Amino acid sequence: MCRHIAYVGPEESLGRLLVDPPHGLYGQSWAPRCQRYGTVNADGFGVGWYAPGDPVPARYRRAGPIWGDPSFADLARAVRTTALLAAVRDATLPGADGEAAAAPFAAGEWLFSHNGAVRGWPGTLAPIVMTLPPEDVLSLEARSDSAFVWALVLARLRAGNDEGQALAGTVLEVAAAAPRSRLNLMLAQGDTIAATAWGDSLWYLARPGGGNVVASEPYDDDPHWREVPDRTLLTASRTDVLLTPLKPGLGPGPRPGSG
Numbered sequence: 001m002c003r004h005i006a007y008v009g010p011e012e013s014l015g016r017l018l019v020d021p022p023h024g025l026y027g028q029s030w031a032p033r034c035q036r037y038g039t040v041n042a043d044g045f046g047v048g049w050y051a052p053g054d055p056v057p058a059r060y061r062r063a064g065p066i067w068g069d070p071s072f073a074d075l076a077r078a079v080r081t082t083a084l085l086a087a088v089r090d091a092t093l094p095g096a097d098g099e100a101a102a103a104p105f106a107a108g109e110w111l112f113s114h115n116g117a118v119r120g121w122p123g124t125l126a127p128i129v130m131t132l133p134p135e136d137v138l139s140l141e142a143r144s145d146s147a148f149v150w151a152l153v154l155a156r157l158r159a160g161n162d163e164g165q166a167l168a169g170t171v172l173e174v175a176a177a178a179p180r181s182r183l184n185l186m187l188a189q190g191d192t193i194a195a196t197a198w199g200d201s202l203w204y205l206a207r208p209g210g211g212n213v214v215a216s217e218p219y220d221d222d223p224h225w226r227e228v229p230d231r232t233l234l235t236a237s238r239t240d241v242l243l244t245p246l247k248p249g250l251g252p253g254p255r256p257g258s259g
Contacts, residue, residue: 002041012211013079024219029041029065043063047060050084051081057111083190115185115216164244171185172248192237204234
């Protein structure tokens with residue numbers, strides 16, 4: 001399992017969002033409060049953020065625990081952003097991919113994270129592998145279930161699906177092939193966030209100073225945090241949050257190339 005968080009809103013330092021809160025992502029790496037599977041998220045971490053005027057995000061990722069990287073604290077103090085996606089990782093299975101397996105994954109303007117696990121990986125998704133272009137499979141950044149789920153999402157995005165459709169279609173496809181999978185996905189595009197609640201906790205907060213936070217669990221005890229119902233797609237901008245039940249027919253249909 002993992003913990004992840006996304007933010008869009010007025011400019012903030014990475015530290016104000018990830019390190020300073022009493023139960024922020026930094027602390028969730030060893031003491032999550034809402035995590036249902038696993039206890040310590042020490043198998044890597046990463047943060048992706050958007051600089052003003054640049055639609056392509058920067059990333060900082062490492063294979064070890066976030067608390068074991070002194071450079072991150074300095075980075076978090078100094079770097080400011082209007083949008084980010086960050087995660088701490090608890091690997092589904094042991095692997096040698098190192099920081100390549102740490103979210104956020106990225107392509108162009110998108111950042112992506114998966115909190116969960118694909119049931120029966122990799123066997124349950126073997127038939128879906130055959131539906132992707134060979135170059136997409138061979139260019140996977142890591143060999144984890146999360147990296148493959150990202151390949152499915154990215155194929156939809158490149159075919160013209162919007163962010164919500166890409167996540168919804170992927171969740172429904174993977175859940176059909178691998179029932180009882182946990183598929184909390186998160187996708188950022190600089191001005192928007194899309195996320196799914198499917199098998200684990202997801203919360204959101206409209207910040208008093210403006211902007212929205214979407215996270216696996218609340219980073220403080222603000223009473224305005226709201227839990228997203230299971231089997232739900234969330235889409236958010238700086239000012240709005242929309243919740244839509246995830247059910248067959250929500251997405252645009254089969255993924256391009258899958259039929």
